[in-house]
Amino acid sequence: MENIIPEALRKVVEEVSSLPGYGEKSAQRLAVNILNMPRGEAIQLIKTFMEMLEKIHPCRECGLYTEEELCPVCSDETRDRSTICVVEESFDAFAIERTGKFRGLYHVLGGRLSPLEEITAEDLNIESLVERVKKNPTKEVILATNPTVEGEATASYIYNLLKNMDITISRIAYGLPFGAVLENADDFTLAKALEHKTPI
Amino acid sequence: MENIIPEALRKVVEEVSSLPGYGEKSAQRLAVNILNMPRGEAIQLIKTFMEMLEKIHPCRECGLYTEEELCPVCSDETRDRSTICVVEESFDAFAIERTGKFRGLYHVLGGRLSPLEEITAEDLNIESLVERVKKNPTKEVILATNPTVEGEATASYIYNLLKNMDITISRIAYGLPFGAVLENADDFTLAKALEHKTPI
Numbered sequence: 001m002e003n004i005i006p007e008a009l010r011k012v013v014e015e016v017s018s019l020p021g022y023g024e025k026s027a028q029r030l031a032v033n034i035l036n037m038p039r040g041e042a043i044q045l046i047k048t049f050m051e052m053l054e055k056i057h058p059c060r061e062c063g064l065y066t067e068e069e070l071c072p073v074c075s076d077e078t079r080d081r082s083t084i085c086v087v088e089e090s091f092d093a094f095a096i097e098r099t100g101k102f103r104g105l106y107h108v109l110g111g112r113l114s115p116l117e118e119i120t121a122e123d124l125n126i127e128s129l130v131e132r133v134k135k136n137p138t139k140e141v142i143l144a145t146n147p148t149v150e151g152e153a154t155a156s157y158i159y160n161l162l163k164n165m166d167i168t169i170s171r172i173a174y175g176l177p178f179g180a181v182l183e184n185a186d187d188f189t190l191a192k193a194l195e196h197k198t199p200i
Numbered sequence: 201m202e203n204i205i206p207e208a209l210r211k212v213v214e215e216v217s218s219l220p221g222y223g224e225k226s227a228q229r230l231a232v233n234i235l236n237m238p239r240g241e242a243i244q245l246i247k248t249f250m251e252m253l254e255k256i257h258p259c260r261e262c263g264l265y266t267e268e269e270l271c272p273v274c275s276d277e278t279r280d281r282s283t284i285c286v287v288e289e290s291f292d293a294f295a296i297e298r299t300g301k302f303r304g305l306y307h308v309l310g311g312r313l314s315p316l317e318e319i320t321a322e323d324l325n326i327e328s329l330v331e332r333v334k335k336n337p338t339k340e341v342i343l344a345t346n347p348t349v350e351g352e353a354t355a356s357y358i359y360n361l362l363k364n365m366d367i368t369i370s371r372i373a374y375g376l377p378f379g380a381v382l383e384n385a386d387d388f389t390l391a392k393a394l395e396h397k398t399p400i
Contacts, residue, residue, distance in 0.1 A: 003272075004264075004271065004272045004273060004293075004294060004297050005294050006255070006256055006265060006266050006267045007255075007267065008248075008251050008252045008254075008255040008256050008267060009252055009256050009265055009290075011248050011251070011252070012248050012249055012252045015244075015245050015248055016245075019230075019233045019234075019237075020233055021229055021233065022233075028291050029221055030219075030230075031252065032265075032289050032290065032291060033219045033220055033221065033222075034219075034249065034252075034253070035252070035253070035256060035265055035290075036289075036310060036311065037219075039253065042253050043250070043253055044215075045215050045216075046246060046249050046250050046253065048208075048211050048212050048215055049212055049234065049246050049249070050243070050246050051208050051211070052208045052209055052211070052212045052231065052234075052235070053234070053235070053239065053242050053243055053246065054208075055206070055207075055208040056206055056208050056209050056235060064204075065206060065209055065232075065235055066206050067206045067207065067208060071204065072203075072204045073204060089232050089236075090209075090232065090235075091228050091232060093204075094204060094205050097204050110236060111236065
């Protein structure tokens with residue numbers, strides 16, 4: 001009796017379910033939330049998505065999502081062009097940028113190596129990173145992929161590609177997050193926090 | 201430094217964040233997932249949403265999302281028109297329909313009473329339910345809102361509106377879900393499961 005789901009709704013749920021991180025339930029919720037909106041607002045929302053697709057593309061140099069050919073970071077002459085911070089997605093760079101602590105350039109991979117999702121090195125902007133490092137006077141590459149199994153694997157894959165070049169390669173630090181309760185930290189994080197202890 | 205987020209992307213995140221059940225992070229994830237798709241596929245996805253908004257609307261009688269004026273349930277002459285099953289959303293009805301155990305009609309509220317989200321009785325299809333029951337030869341109304349605090353409140357609000365009419369009003373049963381582990385069930389569910397024990 002499942003065929004009472006109207007075709008146009010079923011298609012949306014099917015397509016959204018195939019996005020990473022979405023399942024059938026979350027796709028249904030999104031579809032129903034949009035159908036429940038006043039129709040004018042819903043159409044406006046969809047138009048905002050379309051506008052995003054028309055205007056936003058990866059920066060020619062670093063892959064950061066931007067409306068210009070060069071992102072605001074790459075086109076900022078005051079940035080330190082000898083340091084490249086490698087992140088999985090644009091929003092990781094936006095988050096680092098909010099700290100105001102980083103003055104170098106970014107390189108956006110567009111994901112992480114994931115055998116399960118069949119994402120290989122060819123699917124990521126890894127070759128263009130190696131080219132950038134070769135062509136530009138780079139002193140340091142900071143690998144700021146996520147502290148997950150897949151982020152670690154991606155960082156170590158890139159490390160192996162770059163290790164014979166005359167540059168410093170660093171990994172973003174593991175440690176206790178601010179506000180954490182020590183006894184609740186997982187063993188790996190706690191071990192890393194001890195290993196990387198810093199003098200006061 | 202947050203202003204490196206491009207405007208067209210920020211707008212999508214802002215609008216999606218305002219949907220119920222979405223926060224900033226899940227909105228970012230949706231936006232990036234769509235930007236990461238091959239552009240042609242992404243545009244196709246957005247067009248599928250637009251098509252959904254053009255084709256799908258609530259059934260004139262029961263509020264179920266449908267492409268026709270009357271949904272397949274309301275227009276099916278073999279259905280038992282004296283029983284109305286009241287659900288929060290269309291997907292609840294689709295789920296009940298999949299069981300094949302219900303042969304009556306539906307009534308879709310389009311949500312649940314929620315003081316926190318400022319959803320009042322006027323925002324839901326409650327008045328139209330009372331009208332339907334008055335106008336049609338109804339014998340039973342089954343309140344199948346979710347077994348949550350808000351779903352309960354909605355059911356009891358509707359119960360109070362209908363209780364003086366000459367109909368049976370029932371509530372979908374509480375009990376242990378199939379496959380559950382008894383010792384892990386919450387007290388309320390376990391108490392209800394005992395209270396509503398059925399002879400074997």
